[in-house]
Amino acid sequence: MRYLVFVAGLMRATLAWAETPELTVYTYDSFVSDWGPGPQVEKAFEAQCGCDLKLAGVEDGAALLARIKLEGSAGDADVMLGIDTNLMAAARDTGLFAEHGLSPELDLPVSWDDDMFLPYDWGYFAFVYNADQKAPGSIRELAESDATIIIQDPRSSTPGLGLLLWVKAAYGDMAESIWEELSDNIVTVTRGWSEAYGLFLEGEADMVLSYTTSPAYHLIAEEDAGKAAAEFSEGHYMQVEVAAKLKSADQPELADRFLEFMLSEEFQSVIPTTNWMYPAVAPKGGLPAGFETLIKPSRAILMSPEEALASRDAALDEWLRALSQ
Amino acid sequence: MASRFKPISPFCGILVAAFAVALILGAMLAVALRAEAGRGIGPAEWAAIKFTVLQASLSAIASVILAIPVARALARRRFPGRRILIALLGAPFILPAIVAVFGLLEVFGRTGWVNSGLSLLGLPPLHIYGLHGVVVAHVFFNMPLATRLILQGWQQVPGERFRMAAQLGIDGMAMVRLIEIPMLVKVVPGTLAVVFAICMTSFAVALILGGGPRATTVELAIYQAFRFDFDLGRAAMLSAIQMALTIAAAGFALGLVRGDSFGTGLGRSLQRWDGAKPVSRILDGTWVALAAFFLLLPISAIMASGLPALTEMPHEVWRSAVVSIAVAVASAILLLGMALPMSLAIAAGRSGFLELAGLMGLAVSPLVIGTGLFIMIVQFANPLRLALPVTALVNALTVLPFALRILVPETREIIQGQGRLAMSLDMDGPAFLRLVHLPRIRAQIGFAAGLSMALSIGDLGVIALFADSETATLPLTMYRLMGAYRMESAAGAALLLLALSFGLFWIMDRGGRWHAEA
Numbered sequence: 153m154r155y156l157v158f159v160a161g162l163m164r165a166t167l168a169w170a171e172t173p174e175l176t177v178y179t180y181d182s183f184v185s186d187w188g189p190g191p192q193v194e195k196a197f198e199a200q201c202g203c204d205l206k207l208a209g210v211e212d213g214a215a216l217l218a219r220i221k222l223e224g225s226a227g228d229a230d231v232m233l234g235i236d237t238n239l240m241a242a243a244r245d246t247g248l249f250a251e252h253g254l255s256p257e258l259d260l261p262v263s264w265d266d267d268m269f270l271p272y273d274w275g276y277f278a279f280v281y282n283a284d285q286k287a288p289g290s291i292r293e294l295a296e297s298d299a300t301i302i303i304q305d306p307r308s309s310t311p312g313l314g315l316l317l318w319v320k321a322a323y324g325d326m327a328e329s330i331w332e333e334l335s336d337n338i339v340t341v342t343r344g345w346s347e348a349y350g351l352f353l354e355g356e357a358d359m360v361l362s363y364t365t366s367p368a369y370h371l372i373a374e375e376d377a378g379k380a381a382a383e384f385s386e387g388h389y390m391q392v393e394v395a396a397k398l399k400s401a402d403q404p405e406l407a408d409r410f411l412e413f414m415l416s417e418e419f420q421s422v423i424p425t426t427n428w429m430y431p432a433v434a435p436k437g438g439l440p441a442g443f444e445t446l447i448k449p450s451r452a453i454l455m456s457p458e459e460a461l462a463s464r465d466a467a468l469d470e471w472l473r474a475l476s477q
Numbered sequence: 478m479a480s481r482f483k484p485i486s487p488f489c490g491i492l493v494a495a496f497a498v499a500l501i502l503g504a505m506l507a508v509a510l511r512a513e514a515g516r517g518i519g520p521a522e523w524a525a526i527k528f529t530v531l532q533a534s535l536s537a538i539a540s541v542i543l544a545i546p547v548a549r550a551l552a553r554r555r556f557p558g559r560r561i562l563i564a565l566l567g568a569p570f571i572l573p574a575i576v577a578v579f580g581l582l583e584v585f586g587r588t589g590w591v592n593s594g595l596s597l598l599g600l601p602p603l604h605i606y607g608l609h610g611v612v613v614a615h616v617f618f619n620m621p622l623a624t625r626l627i628l629q630g631w632q633q634v635p636g637e638r639f640r641m642a643a644q645l646g647i648d649g650m651a652m653v654r655l656i657e658i659p660m661l662v663k664v665v666p667g668t669l670a671v672v673f674a675i676c677m678t679s680f681a682v683a684l685i686l687g688g689g690p691r692a693t694t695v696e697l698a699i700y701q702a703f704r705f706d707f708d709l710g711r712a713a714m715l716s717a718i719q720m721a722l723t724i725a726a727a728g729f730a731l732g733l734v735r736g737d738s739f740g741t742g743l744g745r746s747l748q749r750w751d752g753a754k755p756v757s758r759i760l761d762g763t764w765v766a767l768a769a770f771f772l773l774l775p776i777s778a779i780m781a782s783g784l785p786a787l788t789e790m791p792h793e794v795w796r797s798a799v800v801s802i803a804v805a806v807a808s809a810i811l812l813l814g815m816a817l818p819m820s821l822a823i824a825a826g827r828s829g830f831l832e833l834a835g836l837m838g839l840a841v842s843p844l845v846i847g848t849g850l851f852i853m854i855v856q857f858a859n860p861l862r863l864a865l866p867v868t869a870l871v872n873a874l875t876v877l878p879f880a881l882r883i884l885v886p887e888t889r890e891i892i893q894g895q896g897r898l899a900m901s902l903d904m905d906g907p908a909f910l911r912l913v914h915l916p917r918i919r920a921q922i923g924f925a926a927g928l929s930m931a932l933s934i935g936d937l938g939v940i941a942l943f944a945d946s947e948t949a950t951l952p953l954t955m956y957r958l959m960g961a962y963r964m965e966s967a968a969g970a971a972l973l974l975l976a977l978s979f980g981l982f983w984i985m986d987r988g989g990r991w992h993a994e995a
Contacts, residue, residue, distance in 0.1 A: 181953070181956070181957055181960065182957055182960040182961050185793065185949075185954070185957040185958075185960075185961060186791055186792065186793040187791065187958075187961050187963065188957075188961060208861060209949075214704040214705070215703075215704060217707075218703055218704065218707050221707055222511070222848070222851060222852060222855070223855055226855060226856075227855070228859060228861075242707075305690065305701075306705075307701035307704065307705040308697075308700060308701055308704050308705070335689075338688075338689060339587075339606055339688070340606050340685055340686070340687070340688045340689065341688070341689045341690060342685055343684075343685075343697070343700075344960075345960065346956060346959035346960045347575065347685055347959075349959070349962070349964075350579065350959055350964055350967075351582070351685065353964050354579065354582055354583070354586060354588070355586070355587060355588035356582060356586050356587050356588070357587070366962070369962045370962075373962070428962070468705075471690075472521055472690055475689045475690050475691070476524070476689070476690055476691050
């Protein structure tokens, strides 16, 4: 008898579990890991939504969009979180995403009025170096110096693509000659950010392409003030990371709630010390101590999504020509 | 030989091979059919194809040339710690590429041990980035495998041959001419083919050492086609080119394999009387020492940087280690299920199609097969739920050609040597397998299973296409740690990865040769 009660209880529990709606968010790998924003975000959202939030991680932004395209409308995803503005035009062209219908107050250095994609964090690309060394003051100075750098391949990495567009936006028709001058500074070109940053920490080069917020990780998590980001006079190219709801979402209301939650204090306050980026809405208590030590570029550069898509192929050809000599 | 003995009909092996080929081609087709109009293959892709063939040829030749004297020295010397050394020399091959590259850089990098030594002596630093860097990395990965395969060739020469040679006073050049060169002619082409195929599909990580977009391989170009342009047509096309090149080269190399068998001995333990002169002793010793130095220094560097973090690793690392072990065991079982019937069928004379079918698993881009399977699965199931079985299957397909190289020569010897006797005893297929074949081949089975587990543990492969937070494998977790600035924890995870893959390899390999001569 007791056994039967147990089984009945178990069945009821299973039924209850099956009735809980499930919201599936596709994002990139580092978001879902134990030390990324994922676990805290999941806990906070589940506490208010009466649902099961499932975060599925796919390598990175570009792989994420490729996955959504592969699945088309047959996929499980309700929300995609984690591409940047450089991929937005391609994402919009898929016709898979729905409008968000929100008009939030954002704290971005640029204005934002996209009806489909909502930003959740942002940062500036920068070259990071050991603070006890001297850093060049511009891309041109870097190209003329004999400092060694490690960069990422624009065809496989979002920072790599960011640098490509950075140089293009800053130098236009001169971009190819800047890359030619940079070619003797480049120790190697890696597939992704992790390899490049790892090589830099191993001492393989003087500088590495990363973010202005990178020194904050070392300062806050490792209590090491030894890293700095170089401020360049051309200005710094931005990365804005965005999310959107899929038209084919099984749970459209939950997806809307999630996008709203994404810009709330609970989500945004987790971002600085888990994703190591600036939150899209400044938290009420301000940024964590240590962020005030970071450089604040006086000029933010960001191509519009359409402009980025239109100029990347020509910029890539220049890059390949200059670095293949 | 009017009625050649076939202990087991090759039917089973052919069926398995047909399944593997259908799966691989089906996956490629699925990718190609899903493609929208792309820009096709341009100059950047042709440059990648040229570079790939160049670096793969150089790497294969360098690995095999260096492996021959090392294998020779290991074959004719017995010294304390020889077995452990042979096992340790296998470690680079089973390391995940990213771990191995960081190990190499600790030794040969800008602030590495070698350059610190050079600067103490006031010498200019060594620069590892460039084509030579890619070749160095590939030699580091593949020389151990080449050494093992060639060493196996030496061990297949029956002890009686060496006994006879000693009685006839054959030593030095005569030994080289009469026994060693004919043996090498049989073993080297297959070894070259395998190493070439591995280097053909080399991915981004070894290319860190290439220094720039010049060092782009076809595999990386496939990845970029997916990522940058979502050009599935170009990805499928590049994958077909890569496979055609690999199979053509391998077919050519395997076609060169000539020469008769050495005949069979009684399977007694091997004793060598040749090479007793001090000069050849010193020479052998030098080769072994150099190889050990080159292969073991980076391994020690990995251990040194991983040890401090090992005690305080995040919980996720341990969880993913368990996932990885499960995948490795599954992939080893799948592998043996394919490789044993196929090797029997090859040994029974159906070599052409089956050997090439085996190579396809290595020649196909893991990214393309993973994506193809994904496209097929998504029609009727949630791919996330099938992430681990698919990973195990793709890993098994990748290791298939190695397993065949390991299993086929011995299977051939068994069938040639024991087949007629078994036939005269009227032994049927299953009895032959149970009484003759399996007991004699268990060392090779252990080696193949160990290799597949080790490679599977270290492989990032297709899991990145499918993973969610619960199914992350250890290499994926290591990448996640690196992606979150946690290089120290990642170094700890790398050490755990090294220990696991090496430990599993050791257990299986040792288990197979229990009570047998290494």
